Amino acid sequence: MKSTCAAAVFVDSSKPLELRQFPLPDKLDKGAMLCKVLMSTICGSDLHTIAGRRREPAPLILGHEIVGRIVALGDADATDARGEKLEIGDRVTWTIMASCGRCRYCRLNLPQKCEHLKKYGHTCCEEAPHLTGGYAEYICLLDGTAVFKIPCTIPDDVAAPANCALSTVINATEAIGLQAGETVLIHGAGLLGLNLAALAREAGAAEVIMVDVSAPRLALATDFGATQCINTSVTPWSKAVEQIADTTPCRGVDVAFEVCGWAGAVAQGVEALRIGGRYLIAGLVMPGSDLAIDGNTLTRKCLTIKGIHNYRPDHLGAAVDFLQQNCRRYPYVDIVGATFPLSDINNAVAAAATGTHLRVGVTT
Ligand SMILES: [Zn+2]
Ligand SMILES: [Zn+2]
Numbered sequence: 054m055k056s057t058c059a060a061a062v063f064v065d066s067s068k069p070l071e072l073r074q075f076p077l078p079d080k081l082d083k084g085a086m087l088c089k090v091l092m093s094t095i096c097g098s099d100l101h102t103i104a105g106r107r108r109e110p111a112p113l114i115l116g117h118e119i120v121g122r123i124v125a126l127g128d129a130d131a132t133d134a135r136g137e138k139l140e141i142g143d144r145v146t147w148t149i150m151a152s153c154g155r156c157r158y159c160r161l162n163l164p165q166k167c168e169h170l171k172k173y174g175h176t177c178c179e180e181a182p183h184l185t186g187g188y189a190e191y192i193c194l195l196d197g198t199a200v201f202k203i204p205c206t207i208p209d210d211v212a213a214p215a216n217c218a219l220s221t222v223i224n225a226t227e228a229i230g231l232q233a234g235e236t237v238l239i240h241g242a243g244l245l246g247l248n249l250a251a252l253a254r255e256a257g258a259a260e261v262i263m264v265d266v267s268a269p270r271l272a273l274a275t276d277f278g279a280t281q282c283i284n285t286s287v288t289p290w291s292k293a294v295e296q297i298a299d300t301t302p303c304r305g306v307d308v309a310f311e312v313c314g315w316a317g318a319v320a321q322g323v324e325a326l327r328i329g330g331r332y333l334i335a336g337l338v339m340p341g342s343d344l345a346i347d348g349n350t351l352t353r354k355c356l357t358i359k360g361i362h363n364y365r366p367d368h369l370g371a372a373v374d375f376l377q378q379n380c381r382r383y384p385y386v387d388i389v390g391a392t393f394p395l396s397d398i399n400n401a402v403a404a405a406a407t408g409t410h411l412r413v414g415v416t417t
Pocket of ligand 2: 166169
């Protein structure tokens, strides 16, 4: 195997990503592994960093939505998160983070909030093992990362984004206790919202109402299982709420999700909930997302509001299982709309920033 590999490095938002060479580790720590990156997809959070809207410990290799092939293992008897033996050559996905398993948050079953958390695509590349992001030929997986084998029926471009959006919304549906027969409102037809629509349908939701301002995204939402779409750039919210009340048995939805990143969606979703309804916030990842909600409404409508961030290893396992069963039932193969080689990373980023594609892929 070669001794160095290429990676695209983010320095600061005024500069394009730089292709640099990094040493490949000659020895791996116990629990670590080295993977060849097969494909990474460019997430909205990466675009926020590149555009200077979000701060990260630069210089760093961005990219956390990755599918890879194991080329070296720190332990000869390493297993995946289901306890199956891992071999060199296995195609795998992994959690976006490595957790210690011992701190108070790990013990509270919130490993994504580990006190010693390391997140792929969010770690400075100046210190060893350097290769901790997806926009690279190889990536070093750290001890404490949950790895899952990917069945051959799931192609690379379907598998790559699963360790971000799909796993997060599996956490969301579990956290809010989505039940068969319930009516669901989803605010935001991006990748989180589309995955959520498909999950809600497969969970037996009676109605899946998608709200967005983009007609093309709403058209896609129908393909991902939405039963009703409301374009709020055309329909005023006051009318939308009436429409929702008229099409739900309790004159309001049982469950509503914010997955659009716009704080104003929460007050709207709360208005669309039935008495005793539940609301889940998963997309407000930027500071300053103040919610204009009257506490009196929460009290009198007996509402539950919850937040989630990222996910646990078992959610990623459920994401792999969900894709194995459903990736042909919904247009998962259309998620990656364009693919670029790593050597053309800046054109890949430019294509992703147009918003034309749900995801842009980067291959090596
Ligand atoms: Zn992501
Ligand atoms: Zn921990």
